[in-house]
Structures are given as structure tokens and as C-alpha cells.
Amino acid sequence: MPRPPEARELPDSSAEAPRHASDWTRTLAAYRQPIQSRSVFELAVTLVPLVALWAAAWWAMSVSPLLAILLALVNAGFLVRAFMVQHDCGHGSLFRDRRVGDWVGRGLGVLTLTPYDVWRKTHAIHHATTGNLDQRGIGDMPTLTVREYEEKGPLGRAAYRLLRHPVFLFGVVPFYMFFLQNRLPVHLMRSGWRYWLSAMGTNAVIALLVAGILWLGGWQVLVCVFLPTTMLAATIGMWFFYVQHQFEDTSWHRGEDWNIQEAALYGSSHYALPAPLRWISGNIGAHHVHHLASRIPFYRLDEVIRDHQVLAGTKRITLWQSFRCARLHLWDEEGRKLLSFAEARALSA
Secondary structure (H helix, E strand, C coil): CCCCCCCCCCCCCCHCCCCCCCHHHHHHHHHHHCCHHHHHHHHHHHHHHHHHHHHHHHHHHCCCCHHHHHHHHHCCHHHHHHHHHHHHHHHCCCCCCHHHHHHHHHHHHHHHHHHHHHHHHHHHHHHHHHHCCCCCCCCCCCEEEEHHHHHHHHHHHHHHHHHHHHHHHHHHHHHHHHHHHHCHHHHHHHHHHHHHHHHHHHHHHHHHHHHHHHHHHCCCHHHHHHHHHHHHHHHHHHHHHHHHHCCCCCEEEEEHHCCHHHHHHHHCCCECCCCHHHCHHHHHHCCCHHHHHHCCCCCHHHHHHCCHHHHHHEEEEEHHHHHHHHHEEEEEEECEEEEEEHHHHHCCC
């Protein structure tokens, strides 16, 4: 893999680490400046392999559909990374000129099946309300408190248990979100024409690409090459989004007890992944840093962790530990932690 342009080094400031979450905003401001050559490099090493692997999988159809599917599944990692680049464009953190970042994000939105302006709006709401029990519903994972769950009837409880089941959450929901929900921004119906234009424009380009694939390669190429990449990438993306906020000692508060900086630092995990997975995910595992300062380019998040060891150890979850998060479902307002259904049942006994 080619080496990226060198990033500017900052002095180690761990000894002077802020004591309060609100103080981190000033400290992390030094990392916000994007490095233009690095941004272009990261975009290139994401898109070139993505397109090359799709071309290789298309060619492999003449040898073996199974080989084509395997190459397509490997390519899911690059599509995840393309979404992370799009994510940074939405935050205005990748290019100094916001217009450049917006158009790059819109182009990537075609590949990720995600209308850029629609996603940017809902993701901004997520950042503004994360961890706020009084403002759930947009850009977050559906989460009930123990009391709310107990107050529901049998059908309501069954529906919530189905929604939070790992097979449904990481199998059905990704397909629904990326293939169906993203096609129509009904949740932004009253927010103006911009979001409908974004969705319809993205849909139109996607339709043209699908028509071209069907014309040149037939439905087999669509099913064996592009569908496996997209579905696996959607599932991986859903898992990352889940584990970044759905862990045992996350943070949820109501009303005046909620603070945006506290929610960012203590309600977002540091998903400590092996280096290859950090690269594929665009360092989004340093999610507490990202929520504290969303204008930091993804390729500088590792730099922040190296410079500030206190952040390296804050809300840290390893890959192995993260699998337990899939069985956490309900927020205990008194114990201040996420519980499994069984733990909540024992709590009420």
C-alpha cells in the first residue's frame, strides 16, 4: 500500500489533558485543519481499489460466479471506507473548500446508495442530540428505557425485541435503510426541497448505473458483483454505528442533566480495532474524539489518540469485547447502564 503524505506532528500534551469534557473542544481544535494532499490521497486509495475490485469481480464472472462473489465481498471493506470519506465530507472536515467536499460526498453517495444532503442533515441531528433521552428518533438506534419497555403491551414488547434482535438489526435493517429508506426522505418531508432533490438526483444516477450494468453484463453481474459488496458493507456499517453508542457504560440523560460535550466523551466508544480494521473504517472507532470535534479529518484521529493517552483509555472497547454489546437492549436510568432483556427482567423481579 502506498505511503500517505506526512501529517504534521503535534507535541505530546497528555500531561496537560483537560479535566472536563467541555475543555476538549479547545484542545482538539489544533487537529481540525485538513491536509489537502492527504485528503486527495485517502480518496484515491479508497476509490481506485474499489473500482478495480468491482472490475475484477465482473471479469471473474466468466471464470466462476463464486469467485466473483468472493471478490465482491472483499470489496465491501473499500465501500465501507468510501462511506467514511463521504461521512467526513458531510462534516466539512476533508477539504478546505466546503463546496468541493459536498460534491465529492454527493458522488460517493451514489456508490453508497446514500443521498448526501439527506444523510448530512440527519447525521447533524444525531450529533446534536446523541445521548439525550428526550430527543431520540432521528439518526440514532431505537433504544427504550427499562421503564418504557415495561409499560408497553405484549405486541409492543415483541416488536421491540424483534427490532433489537441481532439477525434483524444487522440483516434486515441494513437492507431496509440503504435500499428502501434512503430512496425517499419522508422523515424530512417538511424540511424543504433540497433533501428531495438530493434523494431523487441520487436515485436517478443509481438507476442509470443499474441500467448500464444490466445492459452490459446482465442481472448476474448485478446480483453476484454489486449486491454482495453493498449488502455486506451495509451490515458492517450498521455494526459500527451500533457499537459506537450501544455499550454497557454509555451515557444517556434527560433534560437539564444532558450536556453535549459530556454525551460526546462518555456516550461514544473508543472502539480499539486492529490496524487493518482501523484503516477500513476510517478510524471511526475513535468515536468519542469524533463527537467532541467532528471537524477533525478521519486520518488525524489516530494522531489525537497518540497525543492524548487519557482519550486512548476513555470508553475503550476491544473487538472481542464489542460482541457482547449485541445483547444489550434497554437503558437502566437508575443504574446508568445498558442491560440485556434478561438483566432487566432480573432487575424487576
